[in-house]
Amino acid sequence: MIAELWQDLRYAARSLGKKPLFALTAVLTLGLGIGANTAIFSVVNDVLLRALPYRDEARLIELYALGPSGDRALFSLREGQLFQARAQTLEALTIVTNQSVNLTGGERPERVRGAFVSANFFDVFAIAPVLGRTFAQGEDRPGGARLAVVNEKLWRARSNGETKLGSWTLTLNGEPYEVIGVVPESFKQPYDSDVEVWMPVVDAPYADGRIAYALGYLRPGVELSAARAEVATLASQLAQDNPKENAGRSASVGLVREFLVARLRPMLWSLFAAVGAILLIACANMANLLLARGLGRHREIALRAALGATRWRIVRQLLTEASLLGLGGGAGGLLLAHFSLSALLSLPQEFVRAEDVALDPRVLLFTCALSLLTGWLFGLVPALQLSRPELQSLLREGARGSGEAARWNRLRGAFVVAQVALSLLLLVGAALLIRSFDRLLSVDVGFKPEGLLTLEYRLPRSKYPEPRAQWEVHRQVVERIREVPGVQSVSLVGGLPFSGNGGSVALLLPDRERPPAGKEPEVLLDPATPDYFETLRIPFLAGRLFGDQDRLDTPRVLLINRTMAQRFWPDQNAIGKQVQFLEDGTMASVIGIVGDARQYEIDEEQRPHAYVSFAQQPDLFATVAVRTALEPLSLSEPVRQALWKADPEQPMWKVRTLEFLVDGSIANRKFLATLIGIFAALALLLTMVGLYGVISYLVDQRTREIGIRMALGAQMGDIVRMILKRGVILVSTGLALGLAAAWSVTRLMAPLLYQVSATDPLIFASVALALMPVALLGCYLPARRAAALDPLVVLRQE
Numbered sequence: 001m002i003a004e005l006w007q008d009l010r011y012a013a014r015s016l017g018k019k020p021l022f023a024l025t026a027v028l029t030l031g032l033g034i035g036a037n038t039a040i041f042s043v044v045n046d047v048l049l050r051a052l053p054y055r056d057e058a059r060l061i062e063l064y065a066l067g068p069s070g071d072r073a074l075f076s077l078r079e080g081q082l083f084q085a086r087a088q089t090l091e092a093l094t095i096v097t098n099q100s101v102n103l104t105g106g107e108r109p110e111r112v113r114g115a116f117v118s119a120n121f122f123d124v125f126a127i128a129p130v131l132g133r134t135f136a137q138g139e140d141r142p143g144g145a146r147l148a149v150v151n152e153k154l155w156r157a158r159s160n161g162e163t164k165l166g167s168w169t170l171t172l173n174g175e176p177y178e179v180i181g182v183v184p185e186s187f188k189q190p191y192d193s194d195v196e197v198w199m200p201v202v203d204a205p206y207a208d209g210r211i212a213y214a215l216g217y218l219r220p221g222v223e224l225s226a227a228r229a230e231v232a233t234l235a236s237q238l239a240q241d242n243p244k245e246n247a248g249r250s251a252s253v254g255l256v257r258e259f260l261v262a263r264l265r266p267m268l269w270s271l272f273a274a275v276g277a278i279l280l281i282a283c284a285n286m287a288n289l290l291l292a293r294g295l296g297r298h299r300e301i302a303l304r305a306a307l308g309a310t311r312w313r314i315v316r317q318l319l320t321e322a323s324l325l326g327l328g329g330g331a332g333g334l335l336l337a338h339f340s341l342s343a344l345l346s347l348p349q350e351f352v353r354a355e356d357v358a359l360d361p362r363v364l365l366f367t368c369a370l371s372l373l374t375g376w377l378f379g380l381v382p383a384l385q386l387s388r389p390e391l392q393s394l395l396r397e398g399a400r401g402s403g404e405a406a407r408w409n410r411l412r413g414a415f416v417v418a419q420v421a422l423s424l425l426l427l428v429g430a431a432l433l434i435r436s437f438d439r440l441l442s443v444d445v446g447f448k449p450e451g452l453l454t455l456e457y458r459l460p461r462s463k464y465p466e467p468r469a470q471w472e473v474h475r476q477v478v479e480r481i482r483e484v485p486g487v488q489s490v491s492l493v494g495g496l497p498f499s500g501n502g503g504s505v506a507l508l509l510p511d512r513e514r515p516p517a518g519k520e521p522e523v524l525l526d527p528a529t530p531d532y533f534e535t536l537r538i539p540f541l542a543g544r545l546f547g548d549q550d551r552l553d554t555p556r557v558l559l560i561n562r563t564m565a566q567r568f569w570p571d572q573n574a575i576g577k578q579v580q581f582l583e584d585g586t587m588a589s590v591i592g593i594v595g596d597a598r599q600y601e602i603d604e605e606q607r608p609h610a611y612v613s614f615a616q617q618p619d620l621f622a623t624v625a626v627r628t629a630l631e632p633l634s635l636s637e638p639v640r641q642a643l644w645k646a647d648p649e650q651p652m653w654k655v656r657t658l659e660f661l662v663d664g665s666i667a668n669r670k671f672l673a674t675l676i677g678i679f680a681a682l683a684l685l686l687t688m689v690g691l692y693g694v695i696s697y698l699v700d701q702r703t704r705e706i707g708i709r710m711a712l713g714a715q716m717g718d719i720v721r722m723i724l725k726r727g728v729i730l731v732s733t734g735l736a737l738g739l740a741a742a743w744s745v746t747r748l749m750a751p752l753l754y755q756v757s758a759t760d761p762l763i764f765a766s767v768a769l770a771l772m773p774v775a776l777l778g779c780y781l782p783a784r785r786a787a788a789l790d791p792l793v794v795l796r797q798e
Contacts, residue, residue: 032282035333035334038334043271062256065235067249067504074212096213102174112197113194129182130182131182132149132179139200142202146177149179150170150179153185165181172197172199266751270672277683284416330367420687420733428742429749434677437673447536452625456623457653459620487626491535494527494623495599498600503525504524505581508580541592545559546613557590560590575592695727699723727783
């Protein structure tokens with residue numbers, strides 16, 4: 001058997017070597033399909049399939065709060081500790097709040113990614129320190145020592161090789177922290193893989209607020225539904241015990257893996273389906289190539305059968321050739337995937353980092369299996385057809401094969417029909433995504449992001465414990481940056497649009513009946529300085545803006561957006577209306593109305609938004625927005641220096657343009673639309689190649705007929721129409737099947753679309769009408785060649 005297999009391989013290699021153009025075409029066609037699949041599978045493997053680098057990752061859960069509106073929210077440290085003590089379906093719960101921290105004491109103040117955690121945090125993830133120790137039980141209680149655990153990256157950068165951790169301290173948020181341990185750099189915390197320093201959760205800024213979530217594990221044998229039921233019951237008990245703070249709030253549990261990939265799964269599987277269609281089109285082309293090659297080998301195979309070769313022996317020989325082509329395509333595809341993967345991930349997107357994606361053993365196994373499968377699957381049909389020739393007719397008529405040739409033509413036509421249908425499906429999907437992306441680009445975000453530089457900073461509470469001191473620093477920051485040449489205006493805000501910052505508060509309206517507890521209306525709330533709306537070019541509509549008279553010791557005032565005014569006071573003048581903040585009971589008066597501005601997502605429904613004067617509600621955290629006359633990032637260093645004039649120990653981070661933030665909000669959609677568009681164009685190209693091959697072979701088969709027709713007076717146009725008729729039938733059939741498939745399949749894309757119907761008839765009709773002439777171009781070229789034949793030469797050769 002081994003000897004025969006080796007013989008088959010050698011013969012297949014020699015046979016393909018005699019037809020290098022055929023072999024190269026087949027390998028390139030398959031290489032394109034397999035390369036695209038391998039590249040996308042590498043991303044799918046890294047994001048969706050690869051196990052998370054945590055112990056028992058299938059049981060790893062997040063415990064989170066639910067706000068009155070049902071949205072995911074955070075809970076307080078006290079609430080988290082109650083869940084830790086009472087939840088019986090969960091184990092090893094650890095409380096976490098992710099907050100960057102100021103690191104000072106070096107050449108320049110820095111901002112590092114930090115997390116404030118329960119003492120059992122590293123035990124939950126079974127992380128052993130490479131130096132020192134991690135937190136011990138009880139070291140997360142109020143009044144304890146200020147301790148920190150860092151990762152190897154921060155240790156190497158700041159320790160100067162110090163291995164005696166007891167003598168090494170870091171100044172974090174203005175306080176000295178003793179570094180007690182170093183953990184491996186390979187440890188990536190869920191939801192924030194860039195954390196470099198961990199501190200006790202009680203030291204977190206705003207520790208008295210709702211800032212935390214919890215990570216832990218389902219107990220063995222416990223279903224997720226049971227854990228959710230128990231957590232909801234515990235949350236209900238908390239609401240009964242403290243109805244003022246917890247009315248309408250609940251809690252739930254979810255698998256960490258699901259949270260990490262839920263938003264990305266539809267997009268990645270859409271891409272994988274698209275490259276799967278590309279591979280099917282490439283395979284159909286390969287099958288057509290093998291059928292065409294087979295027709296030229298009818299006589300050879302008939303002779304083999306006449307000389308005693310069994311059908312299995314013939315099939316095995318032909319499958320060996322197909323397997324070699326498949327492996328060649330796989331090798332080419334692997335090479336293409338290797339060079340294209342980094343280019344693919346250089347496109348703007350936010351779900352995976354290029355350095356994390358690699359052609360690992362699972363991807364290599366996928367590629368090898370895909371290569372062999374395509375070779376066998378799409379070499380099998382031609383092999384079975386070729387292995388049962390009509391011996392007498394084939395030996396008598398040579399390669400024509402009369403009825404057998406007609407059956408082969410129908411089979412090749414079926415492959416082309418499938419290619420056209422798949423191409424139309426991809427083109428419709430691409431058109432829907434591109435149209436959706438175009439709608440997103442035309443959305444009015446409510447401000448002008450061009451020419452805006454932004455950065456963030458947080459004052460240490462230990463240095464600025466009082467609101468008045470905090471506002472004084474913020475005021476100086478604005479004044480110093482305003483002096484920088486090239487700055488047109490500067491302002492501060494709590495949550496800049498598209499930064500992910502900001503939050504909502506519950507309100508009471510004194511002029512109407514109080515709603516049930518937990519059903520109070522919620523609005524977005526941000527502190528802002530007077531120039532904020534001018535800096536962002538948010539339209540001012542009515543009333544007045546903040547002024548110097550709005551100070552810490554004066555009655556609180558609000559600016560509200562148009563949506564809030566229309567929703568709360570639809571038939572009244574909102575200026576002068578009073579609102580009460582549910583959390584602390586303070587009152588505020590509406591003094592002005594400004595335009596709507598999208599806050600988190602470009603396709604979100606506009607929400608009520610209120611702004612309070614920064615001078616009246618100072619905060620430790622601030623975002624600086626600077627409108628410049630120059631390229632914004634060219635002023636990043638002068639702006640840093642200006643801020644350090646207000647506080648030389650104040651680090652800042654996230655120095656970027658607002659335009660970058662807005663573009664980032666649609667990066668994934670742009671990535672998807674771009675790739676699907678590229679794949680659709682590739683599918684169309686492969687389909688044209690397939691049509692060209694089928695019609696060219698049809699022309700070769702009918703060369704004698706064409707010569708006779710031309711000798712009897714047929715004109716060039718008659719010949720072109722005769723050949724095109726076959727192409728029109730194939731293309732029209734493919735378009736009909738493709739439209740039917742698209743009508744069903746594109747409904748699955750609805751979550752990826754914005755203001756576009758997944759079954760938009762105009763897009764369907766436009767794509768079909770555009771595809772018809774392009775596809776027929778592949779038919780016209782061989783038809784034109786047929787019409788140019790010299791009938792005398794043809795008849796003499798025949």
